[in-house]
Amino acid sequence: RPRRIAIVNQKGGVGKTTTTFNLAGALARRGRKVLAIDLDPQANLTSSLGVEMKEGDPSVEELFVEEEFDARKAVRETRIPGLSCIPARPRLAGVEIKIFDAFLRETILDRKLEGIRDEYDFLLLDCPPNLSLVTVNALVACEEALVPIEAQTYSIKAISDLTNTVALIRSRLGRGVALRFLPTKIDGRLKVGQEILEAIKGGLKERVLPPIRTDANLVRAPMLRAPVGFAFPRSKGAKDYARLAEELLREPASA
Amino acid sequence: RPRRIAIVNQKGGVGKTTTTFNLAGALARRGRKVLAIDLDPQANLTSSLGVEMKEGDPSVEELFVEEEFDARKAVRETRIPGLSCIPARPRLAGVEIKIFDAFLRETILDRKLEGIRDEYDFLLLDCPPNLSLVTVNALVACEEALVPIEAQTYSIKAISDLTNTVALIRSRLGRGVALRFLPTKIDGRLKVGQEILEAIKGGLKERVLPPIRTDANLVRAPMLRAPVGFAFPRSKGAKDYARLAEELLREPASA
Ligand SMILES: Nc1ncnc2c1ncn2[C@@H]1O[C@H](COP(=O)(O)OP(=O)(O)OP(=O)(O)O)[C@@H](O)[C@H]1O
Ligand SMILES: Nc1ncnc2c1ncn2[C@@H]1O[C@H](COP(=O)(O)OP(=O)(O)OP(=O)(O)O)[C@@H](O)[C@H]1O
Ligand SMILES: [Mg+2]
Numbered sequence: 389r390p391r392r393i394a395i396v397n398q399k400g401g402v403g404k405t406t407t408t409f410n411l412a413g414a415l416a417r418r419g420r421k422v423l424a425i426d427l428d429p430q431a432n433l434t435s436s437l438g439v440e441m442k443e444g445d446p447s448v449e450e451l452f453v454e455e456e457f458d459a460r461k462a463v464r465e466t467r468i469p470g471l472s473c474i475p476a477r478p479r480l481a482g483v484e485i486k487i488f489d490a491f492l493r494e495t496i497l498d499r500k501l502e503g504i505r506d507e508y509d510f511l512l513l514d515c516p517p518n519l520s521l522v523t524v525n526a527l528v529a530c531e532e533a534l535v536p537i538e539a540q541t542y543s544i545k546a547i548s549d550l551t552n553t554v555a556l557i558r559s560r561l562g563r564g565v566a567l568r569f570l571p572t573k574i575d576g577r578l579k580v581g582q583e584i585l586e587a588i589k590g591g592l593k594e595r596v597l598p599p600i601r602t603d604a605n606l607v608r609a610p611m612l613r614a615p616v617g618f619a620f621p622r623s624k625g626a627k628d629y630a631r632l633a634e635e636l637l638r639e640p641a642s643a
Numbered sequence: 644r645p646r647r648i649a650i651v652n653q654k655g656g657v658g659k660t661t662t663t664f665n666l667a668g669a670l671a672r673r674g675r676k677v678l679a680i681d682l683d684p685q686a687n688l689t690s691s692l693g694v695e696m697k698e699g700d701p702s703v704e705e706l707f708v709e710e711e712f713d714a715r716k717a718v719r720e721t722r723i724p725g726l727s728c729i730p731a732r733p734r735l736a737g738v739e740i741k742i743f744d745a746f747l748r749e750t751i752l753d754r755k756l757e758g759i760r761d762e763y764d765f766l767l768l769d770c771p772p773n774l775s776l777v778t779v780n781a782l783v784a785c786e787e788a789l790v791p792i793e794a795q796t797y798s799i800k801a802i803s804d805l806t807n808t809v810a811l812i813r814s815r816l817g818r819g820v821a822l823r824f825l826p827t828k829i830d831g832r833l834k835v836g837q838e839i840l841e842a843i844k845g846g847l848k849e850r851v852l853p854p855i856r857t858d859a860n861l862v863r864a865p866m867l868r869a870p871v872g873f874a875f876p877r878s879k880g881a882k883d884y885a886r887l888a889e890e891l892l893r894e895p896a897s898a
């Protein structure tokens with residue numbers, strides 16, 4: 389029953405964290421129980437959700453490096469009803485080296501989440517800008533992936549590398565995430581963006597979701613520690629992420 | 644004599660590659676001999692410069708993993724007079740693990756570049772979106788760093804983490820890069836951007852460079868495999884990067 393969605397794109401700054409943060413908010417506003425998991429050592433999602441980390445507080449790192457660890461111990465509640473978080477912290481940057489030699493190192497996160505995932509309607513995993521072991525763990529732990537893409541030059545190469553990684557996982561594991569593409573920072577005025585977006589859609593067809601338009605409120609909302617649907621409910625950003633939540637609720641997990 | 648500049652910011656998508664590509668072009672237009680080094684496994688700079696990699700072609704990876712390697716063997720000429728490139732390739736993603744146990748692993752790049760750097764006026768190093776060993780190698784190999792920053796929510800935390808890393812290097816090595824900040828994607832119309840930019844400037848004072856404005860030509864230029872000063876010489880992007888080159892030529896390396 390729980391939907392497990394990785395928000396992934398190895399290209400930097402395309403809107404992964406903005407999407408995880410505001411989609412989580414939109415689903416919570418629709419009464420769903422959401423667990424947002426921060427997998428980026430830069431911990432932007434963690435700070436956007438207002439989760440403050442003290443010395444000794446467990447984070448997602450413990451899920452990777454502790455042999456026996458109940459993931460529940462790392463879960464933090466946020467001020468938003470129905471929205472919980474497993475936070476990241478800077479030390480997470482060193483986790484790849486620590487798990488490099490571990491047995492079945494690509495499936496650590498999947499196994500650690502087994503125990504808690506049925507308590508939620510949605511698990512959203514915010515990935516870092518790379519295709520490292522941490523990102524692979526996220527892809528293995530999920531059934532779906534949302535890929536925010538900009539109408540920009542380097543997007544096409546990034547998409548191709550990502551689909552190769554997913555295909556590799558599918559060939560090794562017998563299953564792989566259903567990929568869906570989310571155009572972000574879409575500015576109706578920019579013509580070069582339109583051309584690139586059409587080229588991308590041409591290659592991906594039915595798997596492209598309704599776009600998220602540029603909206604300064606999406607920059608402001610994290611400063612207020614509240615998803616845009618709560619902070620600026622009438623804004624373009626709020627409407628677009630509500631529409632995305634609607635689309636995901638309507639469409640089941642399969643591609 | 645050669646100026647060695649790392650283009651660095653662990654936040655994704657802030658304009659590191661766009662800055663390396665177009666600053667290299669602007670310096671080449673001013674008759675300088677420039678070596679642009681791609682340190683990102685996603686190799687966006689490499690493809691923007693039109694450098695095609697075949698099986699067996701050496702890349703920056705060889706500088707990290709080969710004991711004795713003449714960096715000259717990895718240098719590729721581009722179509723732009725005075726602009727050369729040491730390319731990256733996807734395999735570079737695995738280099739951190741390979742050098743993790745190496746002796747003086749933070750200084751490998753510096754030592755490998757010693758032999759060739761006097762042949763150039765400028766070395767520009769395009770860093771990946773993280774503070775990994777590769778990025779640390781770039782900071783150790785350079786005397787200056789250009790930090791592209793967006794007028795965005797997560798910039799301030801990113802700047803603080805970066806200055807901590809530089810301070811750590813300075814404490815261990817007795818020297819550290821002179822940091823200069825380059826506001827990018829500045830859109831005069833966006834008010835929230837103005838507020839964040841003022842806050843950032845307030846903290847950084849004289850070390851903030853004249854900004855680079857948003858310009859769709861900066862998205863188009865890599866598609867033409869030509870820096871914006873060559874592809875769209877009258878554009879805002881061309882003017883702003885020419886002004887940046889001017890500022891760097893005027894100001895010597897010390898902070
Ligand atoms: N639709 C939008 N309109 C305006 N600004 C946006 C939009 N989406 C994202 N941004 C801004 O773009 C910047 C990058 O977004 P974000 O941090 O979500 O990307 P990311 O893919 O998570 O980056 P990273 O690769 O570093 O993790 C942020 O400052 C964010 O506020
Ligand atoms: N001044 C600008 N105006 C318009 N678009 C820009 C500008 N600067 C950069 N961009 C666009 O923003 C996107 C991200 O820029 P770029 O790839 O240079 O960032 P980066 O920091 O190198 O990213 P990464 O962290 O992934 O290496 C690119 O599509 C680029 O074309
Ligand atoms: Mg992010």
Ligand SMILES: [Mg+2]
Nearest residue numbers: 659660683687
């Ligand atoms: Mg780049």
